[in-house]
Amino acid sequence: MSDIRDNLFYTAEHEWVSVDGDIATVGITDFAQSSLGDLVFVELPEAGTNAIVGEQIAVVESVKAASEVYSPLTGEVVEVNSELEESPEVINQHPFDDGWLMKVKLKDKGELDELMPADQYKDYIDGLE
Amino acid sequence: MEKIISKTPLHQQHKNLQAKMVNFAGYDMPLSYPLGTIKEHLWCREHAALFDVSHMGQLILTGENVAEELSRLTPTNIAEKPLLKCAYSMFLNDQGGVEDDLIAVRLTERKMYVVVNAACVQKDMAYLRQNLPSTITVELLENRALMALQGPKAEAVLQKLVEAPLSQMPFMTFHEMSVAGHACYVSRSGYTGEDGFEISIAAAKAPALWQQLLESEWVEAAGLAARDTLRLEAGLPLYGQDLTASTTPMMADMAWVCTKKFTGFKGSSVLNEQLEDQATLTEVLTGVILQQRGVLRQGMALEDDKGEVVGRLTSGGYAPSLQKSIALAYVDPQWNVSGQKLFVKIRNQSAVVKVCGKRFLKNGNR
Numbered sequence: 001m002s003d004i005r006d007n008l009f010y011t012a013e014h015e016w017v018s019v020d021g022d023i024a025t026v027g028i029t030d031f032a033q034s035s036l037g038d039l040v041f042v043e044l045p046e047a048g049t050n051a052i053v054g055e056q057i058a059v060v061e062s063v064k065a066a067s068e069v070y071s072p073l074t075g076e077v078v079e080v081n082s083e084l085e086e087s088p089e090v091i092n093q094h095p096f097d098d099g100w101l102m103k104v105k106l107k108d109k110g111e112l113d114e115l116m117p118a119d120q121y122k123d124y125i126d127g128l129e
Numbered sequence: 130m131e132k133i134i135s136k137t138p139l140h141q142q143h144k145n146l147q148a149k150m151v152n153f154a155g156y157d158m159p160l161s162y163p164l165g166t167i168k169e170h171l172w173c174r175e176h177a178a179l180f181d182v183s184h185m186g187q188l189i190l191t192g193e194n195v196a197e198e199l200s201r202l203t204p205t206n207i208a209e210k211p212l213l214k215c216a217y218s219m220f221l222n223d224q225g226g227v228e229d230d231l232i233a234v235r236l237t238e239r240k241m242y243v244v245v246n247a248a249c250v251q252k253d254m255a256y257l258r259q260n261l262p263s264t265i266t267v268e269l270l271e272n273r274a275l276m277a278l279q280g281p282k283a284e285a286v287l288q289k290l291v292e293a294p295l296s297q298m299p300f301m302t303f304h305e306m307s308v309a310g311h312a313c314y315v316s317r318s319g320y321t322g323e324d325g326f327e328i329s330i331a332a333a334k335a336p337a338l339w340q341q342l343l344e345s346e347w348v349e350a351a352g353l354a355a356r357d358t359l360r361l362e363a364g365l366p367l368y369g370q371d372l373t374a375s376t377t378p379m380m381a382d383m384a385w386v387c388t389k390k391f392t393g394f395k396g397s398s399v400l401n402e403q404l405e406d407q408a409t410l411t412e413v414l415t416g417v418i419l420q421q422r423g424v425l426r427q428g429m430a431l432e433d434d435k436g437e438v439v440g441r442l443t444s445g446g447y448a449p450s451l452q453k454s455i456a457l458a459y460v461d462p463q464w465n466v467s468g469q470k471l472f473v474k475i476r477n478q479s480a481v482v483k484v485c486g487k488r489f490l491k492n493g494n495r
Contacts (some may be wrong), residue, residue, distance in 0.1 A: 037149070037160075037354065038167045040447040041424050041454075043476070059423045059476065062356055063166045063447055066476075085422065092165070 002031035002125055005096050010121035011072045011113060016096065017115060019106075024073050027100040028060065028091065031125050036062040041089040044080040044102060051077055051104050053111055058101055061090065073102040073111050135387060137183035138274040138332035139175030142339050146350055150328065154247035154351055156184040161352040169351035170358045170449040175322055177343050178351035185248035185275055187329055188243040190257070192265030195241050200231060202260055204400060206389040207233050215301040215316055218386055220256060225396030225403070227379035229253050230368050232302040232318065235491035242303070242314060244275070244327075246368045273281060274335030279325030279359075282347040288324055290341065291315075300324065309341050319370070320356065322363025322490060361455065362414055362448045371457050372441045379403040380459065381414045382487065412459040414442065416489055417482040418451075423475050425456040425482070431464075432472045432479075435440060439464050448489060455489050 004010075009017040014032035018025045033039065041061040051057050051071035058069035077110045086091060091099035108113075116124060130244045135156045143150065148159035159181060161169065172178055186454050190199060195207040197481035203340060205218035212235050220228040231251040245253045251271065278287060284295045290309040295317075298304065303316040312332040319325035330338055342348050357367070366372050366381055378386050379399060387400060403409050419425050430438045441458030448455045469484040 006400075038165045040167075041422055043423075061447075063358060063449075064160075066424065066426065 002029065002034060002129075003096070004030070004118050004125075006118045008118060009072070009115035010118070010124075011070070011074075011106070012124065013070050014125075015069065017072050017112070019112065022036045022105055023078065023107045024075070024104045025100050026096055026104060026115060028069065029121075030095045031128075033092050033095045033099070035072060036060065036064075036067060036073065038063050039091050042084040042091070042101070043087045044082070044084065045077050047077055047079055048119075050078040051075055051102075053114075060088070067089075068084050069101065071104070073104055073106060074116060075107045078105050079103040083088050097126050131374045135184075137181055138335040139183060139339050142336055143181065143409040146243060148350070150291065151353065154184055156247065158184060158475065159350070159352040161354045162350050164257070164349055165352075165356040167204060167449045168350065169355035170362075173280045173351055173355065174283070174450050175372070176347045176349070177278055177282040177286050177325070178321070178355065179348050180277040180278050180279065180351055180353075181274070181339070182327070182354055182356075183274040183335070184247040186245040186247060186253065186256070187270040187273055187275060188245065188257075189267070189268045189270060190241040190261070190265055191239055193239065195239055196235050196263055196267055197202055197243060198261050199243070200389065202257070204387040204389065204392060204397070207235075209388070210235065212237070213303045215303055215318055217301075219372070220253060220377060221377070221396035221400075222374055222393065223395055223399075224375070225379075225399035226374040227261075227368065227372040227381070228256070228374060230372055232316070234316065236303075236305070239265055239346075242329075248369060250377055270329075272332045273329055274332050274339075275327060275329050276335070276339060277321075277325060277429065278326045278342060278348070279319045279321040279323045280347075281324060283325040285408060286342065286345045286347050287315075287328075289345070294395060300446075306457060309338055311338055315316045320363075320365055321359035322365065323359070335391070348437070352464070357444075358449055361444050361457065362450055362489050364457070364489055366414065366457060367444055376414070376459070377403060378423070379410060380412060383414075393484055405463060410462055413462050413465050414443070414457060414487065415465045416485050416487045417442070417458050417471065418485050418489070419454040419455050419456075419473075420470075420483055423454060423480055425454045425473060427456075429473045429475070431454075431458055431460055431482070432474070433464065434470070434472065436472075442473070453487060457487065460484070474485055
């Protein structure tokens with residue numbers, strides 16, 4: 001059973017978003033990390049990169065394969081979790097907190113309406129499991 | 130038509146352990162357990178890991194001069210091995226390419242036990258039946274499990290369940306013995322770079338033995354993903370990736386499998402040529418280590434400093450014991466020099482690798 005946090009927004013590609021003012025923190029869900037298996041490498045954008053909704057913004061590599069992370073929102077990447085370069089396994093251990101990937105300064109908060117709330121995401125992954 | 134997925138006799142055990150399952154060579158196999166691939170890998174290097182490898186083909190060949198007849202089909206003088214001594218060999222095609230690799234052992238003068246790759250069972254059986262004399266029968270042991278207990282603690286763990294002194298059993302030898310009261314074929318062998326045993330047991334008895342082995346504090350179950358990282362780190366080639374129908378034993382840097390005169394078996398003339406004249410080898414298998422963060426993957430091209438393609442990665446991944454990414458690669462022999470810098474493209478970015486040979490565990494920390 002995958003862990004899901006109530007107060008977050010989710011994408012069909014298994015990213016999560018938490019919002020504080022106009023800053024969105026982005027990560028991958030417990031379902032995603034569990035499906036990928038042990039992560040061994042994370043490629044994050046540089047701060048200042050323009051993230052575009054639906055476009056590739058990062059790559060996470062597990063023992064088995066490389067997976068693209070698509071930006072759930074449009075905006076400017078203002079901070080990345082550089083601790084993950086040394087310790088990608090933090091994503092496996094704490095996908096919803098210490099394993100966050102990046103913070104994005106939102107361009108259009110209206111895009112949040114396109115994301116799934118927790119209960120909808122739960123139904124979505126129940127359909128996959 | 131829906132493809133039928135086979136289950137091994139240990140399938141329920143994997144479910145009970147909440148393994149992540151994957152379709153491999155037509156079998157629903159454990160990819161990893163909740164412990165996770167990296168910890169399973171490290172546990173194997175430090176203690177002992179238990180693998181279900183029942184998908185592999187276990188064959189019994191019976192008949193007069195069976196070892197001589199099998200030798201005739203391979204580049205290896207299997208017949209010169211004493212009884213109960215395992216031989217590693219290969220089936221080759223007319224071009225000397227590898228059609229499968231195998232372990233063969235003579236149980237008696239008339240009976241051999243042969244283990245082949247899961248994906249090749251049907252092909253190998255057909256090949257053997259066509260090319261062995263009709264006096265030799267080829268039987269697939271379908272109602273048997275095969276498990277591999279691998280790691281430095283494997284001997285101590287297994288010794289608790291058998292009477293025979295395992296310290297007297299050298300690597301690559303075989304014995305029929307009772308393990309926890311069950312009749313088993315036990316060979317001291319494996320595919321992890323560690324000491325260990327491969328235990329063949331009747332399907333009905335397999336779950337009980339699996340459970341009993343797992344009860345040891347030194348044993349953890351490990352899945353196919355860990356088996357792959359372990360064998361890659363040990364520099365052991367995988368049939369289908371590093372050994373294929375278009376690579377010869379010479380190209381794979383495994384000329385040692387050719388222990389007999391190079392005549393009379395499929396591909397022998399090509400092997401002869403490649404042994405006599407190194408210049409006929411256009412590529413050879415070696416190992417490379419990534420010199421930065423990232424992960425090497427199968428299929429990436431190796432380039433020289435001018436961007437010319439000089440090789441290709443056939444197996445790549447993360448090596449948990451070395452904490453680096455490594456790959457087996459076929460390269461133009463002129464670049465197969467230890468320490469040689471070459472380049473790969475990872476998502477269009479150039480990354481540096483160094484040639485280190487296949488023995489990553491020994492050479493990987495350079």
